[in-house]
Amino acid sequence: MSAKPATGSAIRTLVGMAAANALGITLDPIDETTMVVNMGPQHPSTHGVLRLVMELDGETIVRCTPHIGYVHTGIEKTGEYQTYMKAVTITDRMDYLSAHINNLAYTLAVEKLLGIEIPPRAQALRVMLSEIQRIASHLVWLATHALDIGAMTAYFYAFRDREKLLDLTEMMSGVRLMPSWIVPGGLRGDAPEGWFERCAAVVDELPMRFGEYETLLDQNPIWRERTQGVGCITVDECLNLGVSGPTLRASGLAYDVRKVAPYCGFERYDFHVPVGTFGDVYDRYRVRLAEMRQSREILKQAIETMPDGPVRVGDRKVAPPPRAELDTSMEALIHHFKLWTEGIRPPAGEAYVPVESPKGEIGFYLVSDGSNKPWRMHERPPSFMNLQALPRLCQGRLIADVVAIIGSIDIVLGEIDR
Amino acid sequence: MVIPNISLGPFTLVDVLPYVALVTILGVILLATPFLVWYERVALALIQDRLGPNRVGPRGLLQAFADGIKLFLKEDIRPSAVDATIYYAAPVLMMIPALAACAVLPVADLRIDMGGGRIESVPFVVGNVNIGILYLLGLTSLQVYGIVLAGWASNNKYSLMGGLRSSAQTISYELSMTMAVLTGVLISGSTNMVEIVRSQAGTVADWNIAKFLPLGFIATVVYLIAMVAETNRAPFDLPEAESELVAGFHTEYSSMKFAMFFMCEYASMLVISGVATALWFGGWNSPHPALNFVPGFVWFILKVVAFVMVYVWVRATLPRLRYDALMALGWKRLLPIALAALVLTATWDAVRTPADKKSGWPVIEAPHDADKPAARASNAR
Numbered sequence: 111m112s113a114k115p116a117t118g119s120a121i122r123t124l125v126g127m128a129a130a131n132a133l134g135i136t137l138d139p140i141d142e143t144t145m146v147v148n149m150g151p152q153h154p155s156t157h158g159v160l161r162l163v164m165e166l167d168g169e170t171i172v173r174c175t176p177h178i179g180y181v182h183t184g185i186e187k188t189g190e191y192q193t194y195m196k197a198v199t200i201t202d203r204m205d206y207l208s209a210h211i212n213n214l215a216y217t218l219a220v221e222k223l224l225g226i227e228i229p230p231r232a233q234a235l236r237v238m239l240s241e242i243q244r245i246a247s248h249l250v251w252l253a254t255h256a257l258d259i260g261a262m263t264a265y266f267y268a269f270r271d272r273e274k275l276l277d278l279t280e281m282m283s284g285v286r287l288m289p290s291w292i293v294p295g296g297l298r299g300d301a302p303e304g305w306f307e308r309c310a311a312v313v314d315e316l317p318m319r320f321g322e323y324e325t326l327l328d329q330n331p332i333w334r335e336r337t338q339g340v341g342c343i344t345v346d347e348c349l350n351l352g353v354s355g356p357t358l359r360a361s362g363l364a365y366d367v368r369k370v371a372p373y374c375g376f377e378r379y380d381f382h383v384p385v386g387t388f389g390d391v392y393d394r395y396r397v398r399l400a401e402m403r404q405s406r407e408i409l410k411q412a413i414e415t416m417p418d419g420p421v422r423v424g425d426r427k428v429a430p431p432p433r434a435e436l437d438t439s440m441e442a443l444i445h446h447f448k449l450w451t452e453g454i455r456p457p458a459g460e461a462y463v464p465v466e467s468p469k470g471e472i473g474f475y476l477v478s479d480g481s482n483k484p485w486r487m488h489e490r491p492p493s494f495m496n497l498q499a500l501p502r503l504c505q506g507r508l509i510a511d512v513v514a515i516i517g518s519i520d521i522v523l524g525e526i527d528r
Numbered sequence: 529m530v531i532p533n534i535s536l537g538p539f540t541l542v543d544v545l546p547y548v549a550l551v552t553i554l555g556v557i558l559l560a561t562p563f564l565v566w567y568e569r570v571a572l573a574l575i576q577d578r579l580g581p582n583r584v585g586p587r588g589l590l591q592a593f594a595d596g597i598k599l600f601l602k603e604d605i606r607p608s609a610v611d612a613t614i615y616y617a618a619p620v621l622m623m624i625p626a627l628a629a630c631a632v633l634p635v636a637d638l639r640i641d642m643g644g645g646r647i648e649s650v651p652f653v654v655g656n657v658n659i660g661i662l663y664l665l666g667l668t669s670l671q672v673y674g675i676v677l678a679g680w681a682s683n684n685k686y687s688l689m690g691g692l693r694s695s696a697q698t699i700s701y702e703l704s705m706t707m708a709v710l711t712g713v714l715i716s717g718s719t720n721m722v723e724i725v726r727s728q729a730g731t732v733a734d735w736n737i738a739k740f741l742p743l744g745f746i747a748t749v750v751y752l753i754a755m756v757a758e759t760n761r762a763p764f765d766l767p768e769a770e771s772e773l774v775a776g777f778h779t780e781y782s783s784m785k786f787a788m789f790f791m792c793e794y795a796s797m798l799v800i801s802g803v804a805t806a807l808w809f810g811g812w813n814s815p816h817p818a819l820n821f822v823p824g825f826v827w828f829i830l831k832v833v834a835f836v837m838v839y840v841w842v843r844a845t846l847p848r849l850r851y852d853a854l855m856a857l858g859w860k861r862l863l864p865i866a867l868a869a870l871v872l873t874a875t876w877d878a879v880r881t882p883a884d885k886k887s888g889w890p891v892i893e894a895p896h897d898a899d900k901p902a903a904r905a906s907n908a909r
Contacts, residue, residue, distance in 0.1 A: 145685060147685050147686070154774060155772070169689065169851055256847070259847045259848060260762060260763060260765075260846070260847040260848025261845075261846070261847040262572075262576070262762075262843070262844065263575060263576050263844045263845065266576035266577060266578055267577065270577055270578075326845070327847075330845075330846065332763060332846055332847045332848075332849055332853075333847050335849075335850070335853055336847055336848075336849075336850055336853075508850060508851060508852065509689070509772055510766075510772050510848075510850045510851060511850070512772075513772055
């Protein structure tokens with residue numbers, strides 16, 4: 111026992127290094143003048159549990175490696191053990207800031223498998239819900255992005271206005287964040303009385319609020335100095351990395367799924383696809399603000415042209431019969447029983463429907479083997495693709511730019527890790 | 529209002545006045561900190577369209593005390609890898625200059641009946657020293673040692689970066705601030721804080737901000753920007769930039785050591801605001817002789833509170849500057865402007881003062897000189 115026992119910290123270091131090597135993380139700096147800094151997974155501005163291992167030369171970033179997986183909960187695998195109707199609720203949990211749009215992307219894939227067409231009123235309400243959700247999600251992006259850059263008042267303003275949009279979701283579904291209101295076959299229910307009036311009031315108020323944010327941020331030289339020319343990316347680089355959504359459009363390509371592959375009747379609404387020029391943080395900010403205005407236009411048109419009719423398909427194999435029918439119709443009772451015990455049984459096949467989420471192109475790839483559960487469920491997570499651009503965007507920038515860039519690509523770790 | 533020079537045993541009121549001032553000013557600054565925190569939070573809430581603290585005590589006034597008690601009862605954690613001596617000394621090193629700086633803050637001018645109908649103006653200040661403004665500049669630059677050492681001793685990369693940022697920032701802005709202060713000294717013709725304030729008696733037009741227009745005004749603006757940078761407040765809060773460096777130099781500090789950094793920030797905010805008031809905005813002087821019935825210390829406090837409001841307002845409005853922009857602003861814009869203002873003020877002063885009226889500069893005179901009014905008259909331009 112002559113050997114000196116290893117101290118606690120030495121053991122911790124060894125274990126830490128072994129773990130790091132197993133994960134392929136190099137914590138050793140390239141040369142002696144640089145310093146490796148670990149940012150996250152617990153850090154105020156990595157938007158969740160993103161971990162960045164950054165090598166710094168002074169405050170300049172030489173190398174930046176994102177590490178993900180800290181909130182991996184196996185959502186896709188869980189989906190394969192749920193019936194088609196039940197799996198809707200877990201799609202909310204992926205990108206928790208745009209739950210309606212996640213529901214929609216999943217639902218459209220299931221409906222493609224089933225080969226059904228949903229009623230026009232349900233389509234229009236889906237458009238409204240997804241645009242409400244888009245504005246709400248962009249408001250959270252604006253709030254956190256501004257807070258990262260140090261403009262704290264914009265944070266409170268944006269969250270104040272997001273409340274009104276969440277109130278609309280709550281009024282319809284009773285839930286603010288995880289509504290699961292868009293389901294295969296239509297919507298769980300129609301809009302309650304007074305919903306459209308309230309929606310119109312919010313829509314009328316929004317332009318004034320957008321103006322407020324612009325006054326606070328856009329006309330501020332510090333804001334422009336912090337965002338212009340920072341984190342530039344070209345269209346080619348975006349396409350190579352699979353980047354989509356506002357990040358891609360800010361680089362100059364007008365790729366919006368609502369325009370190139372319209373779903374839910376988006377072709378019936380008159381709206382523009384805002385694009386940027388330089389693909390920097392400022393352009394991404396401008397594109398998202400312009401998008402909120404366009405979403406508001408869509409909402410306005412949708413309220414005016416809202417058709418009447420049911421919000422669920424009449425197919426009893428997909429949507430349950432109305433409660434009143436159960437008392438008189440034996441068939442209705444059987445359908446109801448079968449739907450809630452077995453669920454939907456789409457024919458064997460595969461389906462993918464792209465949808466424009468606030469982050470980019472989202473879509474669910476579903477493979478059905480004819481049973482009541484998906485054989486395979488896979489999401490194309492826009493945040494995951496967009497995060498791939500981060501090392502490229504951060505290269506050679508200052509550490510203060512990293513938080514601006516992370517904010518500008520608008521990632522949600524729930525969606526990345528799933 | 530004339531106060532009789534009452535006798536207190538072997539001493540008179542004038543003799544003990546500096547000690548009274550010491551206890552009062554120190555006590556007020558330390559006691560005002562919790563209310564200042566409340567004031568900031570309520571003002572921020574007003575700007576940000578929310579409620580702010582309203583649970584503890586009437587209108588949430590006791591919130592800061594509750595926070596203080598909470599911090600006091602927290603475990604005092606010392607990370608295993610810190611340099612213990614420096615780690616513990618850093619908050620103290622920061623606190624001492626912040627509190628010592630208030631020694632030369634002239635709060636009010638008291639009219640004291642010295643007996644025999646002789647009424648004299650005696651300043652309510654701890655140390656009426658001739659080099660008051662130099663003392664202040666020296667102490668405010670000492671504060672950076674607290675931050676740098678805290679960042680270094682914490683043995684944390686984020687803290688270290690906070691400390692480095694702070695040292696670079698303070699050195700850069702110290703220069704512009706000194707140039708602006710020197711302009712003020714030239715305008716007033718004295719380095720004694722009390723004399724600086726006295727030279728601004730009269731109306732708003734007699735305050736240093738309105739003299740040598742536009743030079744006085746330019747120097748004031750430079751000083752106001754540099755003072756926010758000196759106190760590491762938003763938008764110059766890079767050393768503790770929450771979204772970048774977690775908490776910067778005080779990431780590893782907990783309990784009362786953290787509370788000391790926190791108090792320091794607010795104490796130096798008060799002191800620097802007090803200096804700005806005395807140097808540019810007439811100190812205890814009222815804006816118009818018609819308002820002279822309001823006691824001087826009320827004006828002083830009102831002006832300081834207004835400055836704190838500006839601090840809060842700026843924090844609520846502006847995003848944080850980036851490191852390189854901060855340096856560019858300090859060296860490429862503020863410093864040349866401050867330097868130009870200083871040179872132009874000096875030239876103007878030299879040209880317009882008749883040769884026979886030129887006095888030695890700086891004015892050195894004993895604070896309690898018997899024939900002081902006469903001495904002042906001879907020094908007047």
